[in-house]
Amino acid sequence: MMAENFTSYFTLTLAFLILALLISTFRILREYERGVIFLLGRFYRVKGPGLIIVIPIVQQMVRVDLRTLVMDVPTQDVISRDNVSVRVNAVVYYRVVDPEKAINQVEEYHEATSQLSQTTLRSVLGQHELDEMLSQREVLNADIQRILDKQTDVWGIKVSNVEIKHVDLDESMIRAIARQAEAERVRRAKVIHATGEREAADKLAEAASVLAEESGALQLRYLQTLTEIAGDKSSTIVFPLPMELADWLSKNKKAGE
Numbered sequence: 001m002m003a004e005n006f007t008s009y010f011t012l013t014l015a016f017l018i019l020a021l022l023i024s025t026f027r028i029l030r031e032y033e034r035g036v037i038f039l040l041g042r043f044y045r046v047k048g049p050g051l052i053i054v055i056p057i058v059q060q061m062v063r064v065d066l067r068t069l070v071m072d073v074p075t076q077d078v079i080s081r082d083n084v085s086v087r088v089n090a091v092v093y094y095r096v097v098d099p100e101k102a103i104n105q106v107e108e109y110h111e112a113t114s115q116l117s118q119t120t121l122r123s124v125l126g127q128h129e130l131d132e133m134l135s136q137r138e139v140l141n142a143d144i145q146r147i148l149d150k151q152t153d154v155w156g157i158k159v160s161n162v163e164i165k166h167v168d169l170d171e172s173m174i175r176a177i178a179r180q181a182e183a184e185r186v187r188r189a190k191v192i193h194a195t196g197e198r199e200a201a202d203k204l205a206e207a208a209s210v211l212a213e214e215s216g217a218l219q220l221r222y223l224q225t226l227t228e229i230a231g232d233k234s235s236t237i238v239f240p241l242p243m244e245l246a247d248w249l250s251k252n253k254k255a256g257e
Contacts, residue, residue, distance in 0.1 A: 027052050027061060034099045035061040046099050064099040068160065069110070073117045075168075082129045087168040092117050092148065098156025106155045113152055113159075120147050121164075130173075137164050 029035055029048035037044040038060045047061075054061045075089040094113060096102045102109045124144050125133060133140065145162040152159055169177070210217070 021056050024056050025053055027054050029063070032065060032067045034064045034066060036064060036099050036103045037061055043100065043104060062103050064096055064102055066096055066099070068093055068095040071110070071114055071117065073114070073121055075166075076118055076122050078122050078125045080125065080130045080133060081127060084130045084173060085170070086125075086130065086133065087166075088121065088125055088133070088164060089166055090117070090121055090144070090162060090164045092159060093161040094148075094152070094157055094159045096156055097158045101154065101156030109155050109157060112155065113148075113157060116151060117144075117148060117162075120144055120151075133164075133167050140164060 027035065028051055031049045034046050034048045035052060035054070036046055037054065040058060044059065052061075071092045071094065073090040073092060075087050078086050078088050080086060092113070096109065106112045121144060124140060124147065128136075128140065141162050141164060144164075145159055148162065149159040
């Protein structure tokens with residue numbers, strides 16, 4: 001009787017183990033997932049997405065996510081080419097394009113990409129001056145992205161975009177930049193004022209030469225100015241008498257005599 005019970009228990013246990021093995025044989029991978037299959041420790045193939053078969057014990061599977069991953073690069077201390085210390089952080093967008101290389105060529109592709117991003121960020125920004133970091137971010141982003149994409153290609157990773165988020169400066173450097181910007185605005189204002197004076201002088205000289213061509217042009221201009229002044233509400237009008245007008249009146253008086 002005990003032998004029969006033992007046999008039945010053994011049969012149930014064996015059936016349960018076989019069922020469990022059969023169930024574990026089938027794996028479901030999502031659309032954005034791939035399975036890197038190893039057969040007795042050696043790379044076999046990449047499977048997925050959908051329903052796949054992985055033979056227990058003989059085969060092992062490593063899941064790989066093919067979606068674009070967003071990695072925040074920690075704040076890095078950078079010394080620019082003009083010896084200014086700044087703190088810079090960035091964000092990197094990348095994805096796995098070759099699951100086989102991502103698993104077989106590097107131990108942890110996410111950690112490796114993170115460390116490479118930090119060193120590349122410091123290296124690239126250290127070759128530029130502070131003004132370039134602040135005004136040419138698009139160029140710097142493209143340079144960092146190109147270098148990262150080239151170096152991670154052997155890992156089966158595609159770096160699609162790199163964005164520098166913040167460039168933090170010391171308070172003393174911020175005040176120095178503010179003084180520099182203020183001085184630059186003052187310089188531009190003086191240049192614009194001088195340019196206006198130059199253009200006004202050129203126009204006045206041109207007008208004077210035109211008025212000098214006709215003897216009566218200056219008198220007509222003065223009469224027009226007198227008409228404009230007469231329209232004012234002031235009761236007293238002080239009007240200078242030009243020497244040309246005095247000479248013209250004197251000549252007319254002599255001609256009348």
